[in-house]
Amino acid sequence: MGAEQIRRWESGALAYAVSDPFGQGPLPWLRGSEQYYGDTGQFIPWYAEHVEQAERADTAGHVRADVETAATVPRPRVAGSGPRTADDVHRQIKGFTSTGAVAPGEAVDFHITVDPPQQFSVDIYRIGHYNGDGAAKITTSPRLSGIVQPAPLAADRTVSCHHWWLSWRLQIPVHWPVGAYVAVLTTADGYRSHIPFTVRDGHPADLLLLLPDITWQAYNLYPEDGRTGASLYHAWDAHGRLLGEEDAAITVSFDRPYAGAGLPLHVGHAYDFIRWAERYGYDIAYADARDMHAGRVDPTRYRGLVFPGHDEYWSAPMRRTAELAREHGTSLVFLSANTMYWQVELGPSPSGVPDRLLTCRKRRGPGRPALWREIDRPEQQLLGIQYAGRVPEPHPLVVRNADHWLWDATGAHEGDEISGLVAGEADRYFPRTTLPEHQDRILLAHSPYRDGDGVLRHQETSLYRAPSGALVFASGTFAWSPALDRPGHTDSRIQRATANLLDRICKRD
Template identity: 45%
Template sequence: MARSARRRSVLGVAAFGAMAWGSGLSATTPAPVSPVVRENRRKGDTGWVASENVSDKLRQIQGYPSATSVNAGGSISFHVTVAVPQTFTVSLYRLGSYHGAGGRLAYTSPKLSGRPRPVPAPDPVTGLIDCGWPSSWTFKVPADWLSGLYLAVFKTRDGHRAVTPFVVRNDARRADFLMIVPVTTYNAYNVWPADGRTGKSLYKGYLPNGKMGGAPERAYQVSFNRPYYGGGRPTWFNLDVATAQFMEKSGYDVAYATSIDLHQGRIDPARYRALIFSGHDEYWSGAMRDVVEKAIRNNTHCAFLAANNIYWNIRVEADPRGVAGRVVTCYKSAPDPAPDETGDTDLWRNLGTGQSSAEARLMGTQYNGILRAPVPLVVRGAGHWMWEGTGVHDGDRIKDLVAVEADGWFAGLPTDYQAEQTLLSASPYPDSLGRGDRIQNTSICETPDGTIMFTAGTFHWPLALAKSAYTDARIQRATKNLFDRFIRTEPGAPRPAVR
């Protein structure tokens, strides 16, 4: 990996002039309407909203897709189990704005024949649970479907309902933004089936008494070939939904992909103004990280909208039937029997020499603690362009914005590329694991040619962008300032020296 050219990172507000991208349009020529804007003019439907009523013990209906994403024009299969033989349907919703409905019904299957499918025993060595159920329904995605974050809703004849997410890509289309959905992290947290006996994640598994254990009971490998536990919405899926809704309501031209696409080489950063990492994105392979390092060095902006990103190094491997990209492997503190060229599946900051692979080398900040309860985000650098129009001043407190996990600036860990770094917050909080008081930092790094790396450093930033208990107009405006700068700024144009 290209991590050898380590340069100095300077804290402070970077003042530079933005260059507008040449559009070729005159002042009187109307700008073309984004396909995303046209899509969100369509009638919405709230059938995607959470109303699941199933359990992992009874498994009234649950299912998983054959891939985390599908290119428009391609096919995707759904593998479904029911508790008792009966018919069911699969309804596909695209998530967005849609006049406040938050989603649109795109297609509903005919009535399908359902039957119970077995829960496999975990692999005795790795803990892998791989269902390998036959396909219940295969859908050919129309070639004209817009890329997006989709939700499949499974519903039985007797009224039980579960869901699973997937992404529709459009590999032939350029867009201003590419939102990357963190499915490797979804898989890491998935403890299906949470039935008191069988389920395992990369964190925990069950004890013989039926209680949830911890690291000794966890898996070293987890499969995408199983439902997400409970109703089927992955852990922290709401962060990605909130980001998608904000971007589409704001009219941004956004396409979608998953972290598996990032790993498998389907993403060329040069096709986009910016890569948007929409949620909690903790589990990264070397191949994933290489793409983002290439992006920031080759003038594609990047934004991480949550916290604790690029934390664990993973391998992405084939399933028992040889299908690539269906298993996430992470041994963590246990001996890794088959490290690849990146190293053991351990913390990124433990790889290499002298924290040469620490997350901050790429992002400018990195994970520094866990919160028991939300605390305010304390504004810093209020004169920076990202806070423009928000009305904030240094020391202002944005209620409950720092939550769950936080990132901070680490002295002695400059970025691997030349950048001026500005800390946009300095929020004190007590670490819930007893590691003392910590400081959360929202950060922006700007390279001499105008390329931007942004890290929010808290889980609640995406929730502030959409309708939630944490909605905040100041964070919405700051994020819009950032995204608008991504569109306006022509990477590669020299900027004035910092004054």
């Protein structure tokens, strides 16, 4: 088959990966030196495992064992011998959890398909700093027997695997720390996939980090097989061609794996913040956007709510919770752009499990418009700025009001350019749109960039203080969280500015 005939889904590349300006392949969250072969036959960074004894070769070439703990450095592999990423065409191993975020003492149910049927294992990792590794292995499952689950069900572009059999139930020990976790699935013949999940609790903390699982699902194109997969952005036609929003799904299901390697689009933005924040020692609790929707988040327990990644899809209860937080003096920190753009609804699965179906009609069909700004509730009334458009190529963020405390000790001066920090999508202040009620308000960046048509536009970063005393910060760019702890993207000025903000929210100044 000639290169021009290979469809994107046959090449192993995610159809939507081109929209992620910080895509690092399937694993944006891992550290270390172990490697595996990707679909192109090229080495891709994997992770380092820590063991009690690491094999070393002495000067004579003999292998000896050091007693000190060390990270294994694997020997070079021959092509095809290492772990390989499972895909949605052959479904070597794919899975999802039928439970949302869980608390210590509760259980996570995994539904996994394995083709051909064989044994597999599940390694559970927690995302964090961990001396730079980025994640730590918490436990490993016993060897499990894999089966080929039924084909996904599809109705009106909605794809669901709610009929898959339970494969493994993980009881979360009460001593496990809350946080963002990833289950790494590996078959006996070396195929690998991932399932993210969250362990939460309701205890007070300085900061509550909210993982944008609703937005993650909106972008999920599973199965990316050229036939049945659909997201709120794409679907396939009968010839395996990728269609746009007009033909995409209106409702998508949480009862299915994530496409490709099993990690959501933009997941790395949240993991970048987590690694950095845990390195700096912030007191953080964890929850998902669906927890916020379902009323399981009491914002008065926290000094601030942090939205670390792309968080585009919000339900009405989510917005009410955020507004309640601001009214009660709980600060809001939005570290991405295009936040709270589409209004969505959540409904039960066919078996009655709540909040397993996500619906957004966008501009199709009967009912009111789905854009918050089109129902006279623009995002700017909460964020202080709102979505302006895509940024095709990264541009510098231009510092404004450099004498403000946010820029203290950063070394940033008025008009300084922070390279590549305006990227992906951008927000700005809309003068004709109502501002939120505030005691004081300031724009901390004003950055020109060219849109896809070459038109000159600008990005802005906003901070205001609500009458309650709550601070509301909006970075106005996708690139803020990656600047905290993404190799090749870190910037000490953004790290310091973010610490200035969180320290003030946590009353550390």
